[in-house]
Amino acid sequence: MDPRKYATLLAVVQESAAGRDGNARALLDRAIGDHLEAGARAEDLHFYLFARALTRRLASGLAEEINLYLRQFQDTQISLFNLLARHLPTVALTAPLANELLARFVGGHDEVTLLDIGIGSGHQEVAMLRRLGQQGRLPKRLNVIAIEPDAGSLIEAQMALFEVSVELGIELEFVPMHKVVEDMSEADWSEVSAFECPLVVNASFAAHHIQCTEGDTLRDRIFARLRELDPDAVVLAEPSSNHHAADFVERFNAAWHHFGITFKLIDQLDVTPEEAGAMKMFFAREIEDIVANGEQTRCERHEPVESWVARLRRAGFTPYADFGFARETRHDLVRVAAHEGYVGLDYADETLVAVICATSGVPAANRPRRVRRFAGLQAVGG
Incomplete structure (x- = not known):
């Protein structure tokens, strides 16, 4: 993945952690708009899952646009857990x-x-x-x-x-x-x-x-x-992975790293691109809980x-x-x-x-x- 995408999201997280949610929201909206206009690729699903989690945390105006992109993976008829288990x-x-x-x-x-x-x-x-x-x-x-x-x-x-x-x-x-x-x-x-x-x-x-x-x-x-x-x-x-950390930047980095490696593993499996995308979507709920939810309401505290x-x-x-x-x-x-x-x-x-x-x-x-x-x-x- 283009390291600039990670750097952009990290800047959003750092602004939010510093209490500057307005700046964070503006950075995030611009980044999502630029990447969607440039054309989304399946291999960028890592970026979009984390970006969607941040839109929910920050109440971004582009939440619906990113959901439209992700819907191609959500609509699959594959049973996600059975796919992972196999x-x-x-x-x-x-x-x-x-x-x-x-x-x-x-x-x-x-x-x-x-x-x-x-x-x-x-x-x-x-x-x-x-x-x-x-x-x-x-x-x-x-x-x-x-x-x-x-x-x-x-x-x-x-x-x-x-x-x-x-x-x-x-x-x-x-x-x-x-x-x-x-x-x-x-x-x-x-x-x-x-x-x-x-x-x-x-x-x-x-x-x-x-x-x-x-x-x-x-x-x-x-x-x-x-x-x-x-x-x-x-x-x-x-x-x-350290998703128990109270520090938002530390937790984001741990999650980005852990799920990024998991997605690299998925990309090496003998499955179709559609199946690989569906398997990554299985982790969307965990990513959203770790990144989007507040300290008192988070559940996925690995x-x-x-x-x-x-x-x-x-x-x-x-x-x-x-x-x-x-x-x-x-x-x-x-x-x-x-x-x-x-x-x-x-x-x-x-x-x-x-x-x-x-x-x-x-x-x-x-x-x-x-x-x-x-x-x-x-x-x-x-």
């Missing part, structure tokens, strides 16, 4: 890698509890159970405590897990918590700790949604609560992977180290690499997405068993 390795490889780790800690028990933060529709968990079935290591009984703010997804996860439990012949108890993890009450935390069997925690692309500002300690406090539960393992899947590993250490967890299986996962464009505390999906010499794992340091068999205080908890649904 072709983009930083998406396609993440769940299998996380499931390899989860299976190590969930499998082989008579009874085990999975605390799933942001379970979504449960597709990852279904795949993990089928993997354990292939290995002959299914637990006899699985308790799933599912934290999920979307009610429809929670119902889908419940149905999917009950169906696979019947298929595989295991007992399932499903405990739905229709909320985000930061809204868990003392009673909720007690309910999790009530199970007397080994506990495993999973959070796939969910931990960065914990709502706190850069200087807040809420994420540290939540991980400290998780450590109090004494889980056998915590497995996280997270993009690696952090560098090193920050997550450090947070787990501060909470008292021990980074996991047995990532030899990563060598068995290969891709032509990304490197699946073991690092300290995580497996990285690396491209252009940096980690774009990380699968992070840490343990409590003491195997469940060597710990006192938990006392289950909530006798009579029953599975919901069916």
